[in-house]
Amino acid sequence: MASAANAISLSASPRLAASSSSDQLVVRLQSPSSVSFRPRSELKPARLSVASRANRLRICATAAPVMDKAASPKVPTIVDVDLGDRSYPIYIGSNLLDQPELLQRHVHGKRVLIVTNETIAPLYLDKVVHALTVGNPNVSVDHVILPDGEKYKNMDVLTKVFDKAIESRLDRRCTFVALGGGVIGDMCGYAAASYLRGVNFIQIPTTVMSQVDSSVGGKTGINHRLGKNLIGAFYQPQSVLIDTDTLNTLPERELASGFAEVIKYGLIRDAEFFEWQEKNMHALMSRDPAALAYAIKRSCENKAEVVSLDEKESGLRATLNLGHTFGHAIETGFGYGVWLHGEAVAAGIVMAADMSHRLGWIDESIVTRIHNILKQAKLPTAPPETMTVEMFKSVMAVDKKVADGLLRLILLKGPLGNCVFTGDYDRKALEETLHAFCKS
Ligand SMILES: NC(=O)c1ccc[n+]([C@@H]2O[C@H](COP(=O)([O-])OP(=O)(O)OC[C@H]3O[C@@H](n4cnc5c(N)ncnc54)[C@H](O)[C@@H]3O)[C@@H](O)[C@H]2O)c1
Ligand SMILES: [Zn+2]
Numbered sequence: 001m002a003s004a005a006n007a008i009s010l011s012a013s014p015r016l017a018a019s020s021s022s023d024q025l026v027v028r029l030q031s032p033s034s035v036s037f038r039p040r041s042e043l044k045p046a047r048l049s050v051a052s053r054a055n056r057l058r059i060c061a062t063a064a065p066v067m068d069k070a071a072s073p074k075v076p077t078i079v080d081v082d083l084g085d086r087s088y089p090i091y092i093g094s095n096l097l098d099q100p101e102l103l104q105r106h107v108h109g110k111r112v113l114i115v116t117n118e119t120i121a122p123l124y125l126d127k128v129v130h131a132l133t134v135g136n137p138n139v140s141v142d143h144v145i146l147p148d149g150e151k152y153k154n155m156d157v158l159t160k161v162f163d164k165a166i167e168s169r170l171d172r173r174c175t176f177v178a179l180g181g182g183v184i185g186d187m188c189g190y191a192a193a194s195y196l197r198g199v200n201f202i203q204i205p206t207t208v209m210s211q212v213d214s215s216v217g218g219k220t221g222i223n224h225r226l227g228k229n230l231i232g233a234f235y236q237p238q239s240v241l242i243d244t245d246t247l248n249t250l251p252e253r254e255l256a257s258g259f260a261e262v263i264k265y266g267l268i269r270d271a272e273f274f275e276w277q278e279k280n281m282h283a284l285m286s287r288d289p290a291a292l293a294y295a296i297k298r299s300c301e302n303k304a305e306v307v308s309l310d311e312k313e314s315g316l317r318a319t320l321n322l323g324h325t326f327g328h329a330i331e332t333g334f335g336y337g338v339w340l341h342g343e344a345v346a347a348g349i350v351m352a353a354d355m356s357h358r359l360g361w362i363d364e365s366i367v368t369r370i371h372n373i374l375k376q377a378k379l380p381t382a383p384p385e386t387m388t389v390e391m392f393k394s395v396m397a398v399d400k401k402v403a404d405g406l407l408r409l410i411l412l413k414g415p416l417g418n419c420v421f422t423g424d425y426d427r428k429a430l431e432e433t434l435h436a437f438c439k440s
Pocket of ligand 2: 324
């Protein structure tokens with residue numbers, strides 16, 4: 001389990017085979033990372049960097065003290081997202097908000113705007129203001145507190161950020177700081193991408209969902225009445241600061257919702273990680289700090305690798321959307337915020353697995369393992385009963401993965417840890433899956 005691997009060193013070069021045709025991309029990890037153990041004396045601040053040249057992937061890593069309960073909490077694990085001159089570090093660890101230097105080194109200019117919401121502000125706003133300003137009298141910090149919820153991830157509420165920035169006369173050298181979950185991160189990122197045609201921003205994600213997924217990779221945006229995340233931009237932060245202690249205040253349902261994305265990484269590209277989760281889901285659900293830190297780190301590594309290879313989602317990055325096409329239909333059809341994003345994705349993963357099995361692409365044992373792990377994580381394994389086939393179809397028709405009228409899906413294919421992004425599947429299987437999960 002987690003603590004046994006306190007000196008993991010990722011020393012291998014996993015070779016990633018990504019072959020693509022016009023509408024199909026097959027992703028396979030040919031040789032999993034090898035793991036070697038080092039004496040404690042060799043441990044240095046963990047640093048992993050992912051470098052990519054075309055389809056080749058190189059990982060250089062030293063140690064992973066995030067797994068080491070005895071390691072100094074002052075030493076963050078660092079996962080680098082390698083995007084040339086837009087590369088940035090993800091700091092992961094306990095107590096990081098008490099290390100002002102980690103934040104201050106990424107602030108450009110003298111003005112900061114923290115974007116947060118009314119739930120998170122009373123918990124962490126003062127702490128973040130302190131971290132930004134202590135020993136740094138030249139920096140002045142403004143904040144804007146948005147209403148809390150997915151239903152406020154829209155243009156009207158986004159305008160409040162611009163209002164505050166303009167009223168405060170923030171110039172191009174300011175820095176926006178997103179303090180909160182995925183909703184705040186997506187909105188603040190989009191505001192930063194558009195304010196004065198782009199200002200610096202830093203992510204401080206405070207939910208599992210945002211720590212393992214939404215804060216990494218530069219996708220920002222807001223919802224439209226007709227669909228989720230339809231308006232947005234690719235815009236990378238200066239840095240991501242993940243203080244795992246913030247998860248101590250997270251409600252249990254939100255915690256579980258984030259695990260849907262963690263499970264997703266295992267299914268699409270990291271069988272070893274999925275197997276680790278099968279053994280450690282109980283520890284994750286009971287917020288074991290070492291297990292949480294390991295799951296966050298491994299998720300960020302997986303996401304960083306994918307984003308480094310395909311920042312603008314020409315193919316490979318789309319595989320991160322396993323379960324999301326069905327899931328977005330649930331979120332839109334059922335009303336934003338009624339089911340959490342991860343809950344909808346969990347049901348969507350089950351539907352994608354069901355369809356993959358109908359196509360004869362995966363064994364039934366994988367379907368069973370998916371059900372079991374989602375149940376352990378207290379996540380749904382079917383869409384809400386009120387969802388109809390028509391509701392799915394109408395929302396899926398405006399999915400961003402529709403190309404030339406053809407809906408492309410991420411489906412599982414082959415042994416555990418393999419998936420395809422394809423429009424080349426038997427339509428009958430999709431119909432059958434929709435009818436199997438909907439009463440009408
Ligand atoms: N940009 C991307 O690549 C990407 C990827 C995945 C998800 N997303 C987006 O992320 C959003 C979902 O993110 P989320 O699940 O973090 O939801 P969220 O931002 O709504 O946060 C969930 C709830 O937890 C509260 N909260 C946050 N941190 C807390 C803490 N530490 N303690 C107590 N309460 C806390 C929030 O106020 C909110 O009520 C969706 O809008 C989704 O589209 C984006
Ligand atoms: Zn998601």
